[in-house]
Amino acid sequence: MVEVPDALLEELAGPVAGAIALVIARIPKVPAAELGRLRATDDGTWPIRGSSIGRRAGVWSPAGSRPGAGDSPVRDALGSLPPLLVERLLGALELTVPELDLAGVPDLAGLLGEPVTGRFVMAMTSGTSEAVHGAAMLDQVRPGAVPLVAALARRLATRERVAALLAVGPEITDEPGVAAAHGGAHLALAVSSAAAVLHGVGVQAWAIEPPVVLGVAIGTAVLLLQETLMPPGYAAAVVAKARAEYLLPLGCSGRAPVSEHRFALLEEGGVPDVDFSGNGLVAVVAGGAVIRTGIETGHVQILLSVLEEPPSDVATGWEEIVEVSWQAAVGGASVAGSQPVEPQLRRVTPPWPGAYRLRVHARGRDDADETERYELVVWQAPAAPDIVHARTDRLGHRLRGEVEPARPEPPEAVYRWLRRSSLSEAATVTVVTGAGVAAVLRAFNADPARPESLYSIAEESLERQSIDPWVAVLDLGGAVLAVEYNGWQGSTKPVLARASAAGRAASMYWNVNAVMRLSFAQHGQVLLSKEPFGVLDAPPPVAETLAELDFADHHRGRNMMGLVAVQRFTGHGITADDLARIEAADIGFRIVPDLPTLYPHRPHHPHHPRPGNPLAPTTETLTGLPEPALRDLAWWAAAQAAHYAGLNKDPDIAASIAARTLTPDARLRARHSQLADGEHRWVWLALHRATNPDPLAAATETLEAARYAAGPHAANLIADAQSKITTPEPS
Template sequence: MVEISDAVLDELAGPVAAAIPLVIARVPQAPAAELGRLRATADGTWPVRGSGVRHRAAAGFHFGGGPVADDSPVREALASLPSLLVERLLGALELTVPELDLAGVPDLTGFLGEPFTGGFGVAIMDGVSEAISGAAMLDRIRPGAVPLVAALAGRLAAHPRVAPLLAVDPEITDELGVAAAHGAARLALAVSTAAAVLRGVDVQSWAAGPPALLGVAFGTAVLLLHETPMPSGYATAILAKVREEYLLPLRSSGQVAVSGHRFALLEEDGPVPDADFTGNGLVAVVPGGAVIRTGTETGHVRMVMTVLDGPPPDVATGWEEIVEVSWRAATGGASVVGAGAVESQLRRCTPPWPGDYRLRVQARGRDDAEGTEYHELVVWAAPAAPEIVHARADRLGHRLRGEPEPARPEPPEAGYRWLRHSTLSEAATVTVVTGAEVTDVLRAFNADPARPESLLAIGEDMLRNQSIDPWVAVLDLGGAVLAVEYNGWQGSKEPVLTRASAGGRAASMYWNVNALTRLSFAEHGEVLWAEEPFGDLDAPPEIAPALADLDFADHHRRKYMMGALAVERFTGHGFTAADLARIEAADIAFRIVPDLPALHPYHPRPGGQPEAPTGLTEPALRDLAWWAAAQAARYAGLAEDPDITASVAARALTPPAHLRARRSQLGDGEHRWVWFALHRATNPDPLAAATDAIDAARYAAGPHAANLISGVQARITELGTP
């Protein structure tokens, strides 16, 4: 580590100051502005939505008047920049570097360490910018050069010859212009300083050429910009830009970290202040915003932020507490703040103007310690007015207001709340079967009772291979069998329910991460009802008692909990968290070989399906279907396969062929489209058999699909000729 004297700095300042205007003139405005906003982005004062850029601030470097550091935060700062920004700046300035006149620069080589000696190899990854690889190589083979650039640039920024060149012209008042001028000036200082330092460095040309020099300069500029406050006019410029781009209505959603039972809507970031909620039990107005009382003490609550251009047309339903208050914004642009970092979509989300605003706070789930708590804040500009309480129904609000708590019965499905925190919470099918043994249920699911595997191992295999192959775990409940599918749905299918219910009843509830559900009931081999439960259910009398008082139209209640209760009511057997724990502790599951897809009568489908040969007789259509299936096998090289030849000859899938066709649907299955062609040829509807078999054969033929279709046309002509 070496000291750099003020005399050396004075000698260097003149040539660097002379070079800065030339570099500034060559920096495009857009990337210059992106650089110029680095400090504002890090501070959270660059709130324009949709920028999509996040920068990782470099750490561990200080611009002082002391010794030159021997580490390289410059490279870390360079790596924090978006690759497109690096390439844009490299392209803009690469030809400028040789033009810089730095004849008066003092010899700085004495401030560097000893050059690297000996042999070395160079390995550069594809796609890495020349600026990044060049800076890294220079840092390795000429120790001290990169940190020297950063140290000198940091000190030159305050030098009387240089500092005036870095100031933003007060005539520039727009946000883009201020940010660009700020960024371009620091970048020009970094480029000029890097050129001065590396001018006399004796290394290979590719390690001291423009890309390497500019890589060092870009990293140095990042450090300079993170250390330098935004220009004095930037706050005014950014506020004007935000106001210009702010549009109503606005709706944002996310979650907010809660601590001490509260979060807030505030103009200033900082800790959420204490507040008195004894008045309305939900919200308290404070300077610059409002504090909201939550049921959650520590954790997260779900948030919706809605900003309107006028009062809401009506009071929303489905909320337990709704309170409306007035608050005054000093500058505007309040954020939803809590115990953690503010989510970007909830930052500066209220109108960026001062004035009087109305705030309607809506809350649900504050009493449910195991569930999810929801809040919505609705804001619009309006003169100050008295507080209005639109709804006051939860127990917490009554306690805070000093009122007797209301008697609120638990919803009927409350016994299945444990599912929300179980391994089944996101996607599963749970099936309960009566009148059957465990082995009967496994066979109904097309699983082999003689081939158990580790449940944990199967689950890990599914994740590792990103597979959705079906599998099931079962448990004898005593009088019923519980079948659980993690992220599966075979228990919701008609063939499985038909087989499972042969000796009694079967019911299943399926749900997935996309909020799709299916509730199914079967008895004595007949599916009675299987639908997405929603709204008023038109269910047969046999299952009406199972659905009584379950409001599937209430989207705030979890359908899968109500469905689980309906399964329990229909079969007479429920399942518990302890039952699921027993299944997982046993660590036994069974892979499923699924049924083949159901065959349906012909109906035209868009999207390139072959034209239906409607002019053929039924026997001719059958001939065409099996001819297409045989062609699919031929193109796949399976024309001599004994199971296929036997099936074509019999015009039906033989038992071994049927099993192979089912197995073809699995992740490791082979020749799926060949087996689909054979399966579709068995369709009872002759027109569907021919059309769908041809469609599957096209996929089986692969690159020969055009030849297959030509053959189909010739075959149709042949079959249609008297």
């Protein structure tokens, strides 16, 4: 960069300082504050909700926003901003640039070399901001002009008359005001400098147009603000804002990074090395506490709560619970570890000093196969002695120098491998006795003669976002294991009844939403099928399989306990080797599912009707009709569904309507219609629902299916149905 004499710089400072006040007045407060916070996180202040604190150069890089990125700090800085922020500033200031008084700007042409001559081409992505495009063009056409603006703006910021304009007055004490004043002043300096310098170096007329000037100026302002310390009053303003906005109770969850068997809750600094021999779980340090983990490195799941008052009781289901006091110097402690933590775990405790209690709950520290979990509960309270509420894990005993307890493994421990398997999130595992592989496949409505690659089926399901069912099976010798990846057919009563016809069948279903079902069947009869939560009231053949399985304890793996019950009931379970054999064989079978189960009519509560149901008035009038009339209405609705779908002449449909039951061929087609590529789903559902043994359910549910099958003619179907109900058929 060419050296600029002090005299020339002082001469330039006059018009720049004179223009700053005008520019400041035109900058909106919100985008000015966004710019003003660019350095905030580097100063260790609290993040401001709803702001762009922490957005650093290179974080935001929309396509086309950084042509030639890497060779121009100003353009890199401009590209680091959110596009909407750049556009808002461009819109706010583009009319101000022509108003700036640049009459006193000295001749700066000698500071640059000769301009580029000849022709050149620049390619820009469609939608690129005029400001970004203009800065890039200028950088290519007049090399040195853009970095000269940044260099002179830096030096001008140190000149007395300019520096005075950049200072934030003591009368501004609120965080948005301080940030806006800081950001606005430096942007105004950058705009005034860019306009003055580009005017002084004698660039072509297009290069002093507002978009070009503002593109260079905004990028320059980002560099200045990233290099400049926050105003002296900013830290206090942020603390005041954080305290005003902090509400109790507060709760958050996430993953804490662990290194050398520990993570912490700290106001600042790294996690220190401490002695855990006192209580075996938590050690108090300056500004927080350090927690001892079972794993040496990695991450653990934590739940953190900050309460207004002490917890009403001590939680159950945790192996270690210790309560300690700690003193906050300034407040705003964060979960801390060897790596940066998730945003929701930062500055979580109250942002003010004082004495606090911390109750740490831990589970799973003893076993690498167990998921380690922690709950931290914080509340403000005077210092008090430590309290140990629970001390049962082996690690805690070792750390305290105590004899380790003899702790038998829970029954479900044999299934901990499941958490690291392909079945971890969603699956159904079914075990069947008294039947061979082919019989089990037929019970699942799968064709034993049509095996396929299970990986191909799974990949196809993922690509099509389909939940069409399929199953893989394995002969265990004395039982057949059926595994459904993200499926649930083995939890349905028809499948269980068929599978258990000559013996027993049991299944455990779970999914990512914690929906579960544990089922048992024997000799064609389903004995129990329900969600395994709390105490299960089971018949004698099942009750003994549930011993020692505490489904009320949500900390224990309910799906794993369910698999223990399946194994006890059938004499066989699933092992990691079994799953490996299934996946190595790479054989799966597609399922054509049963039609949905038909239930008796279940009226909606009068105070909670089904919202937006146009059939509600019609349904109310059906309750007094005799059974023959309801049957007639159901099959009329099914026929109307076929008519509106153009299928009334389909032989299978016509035969089913005439017989008032699904023919075997029609039933198979109806089942196929429920698959992802099935056709006329609602027509077939209307026919199926018309067969409901409960006449009122048959009429109401068939009308509903027919309404969907009728599509744009639904209103006509509803009107015809109402007329048919209220107008008796002629005798």
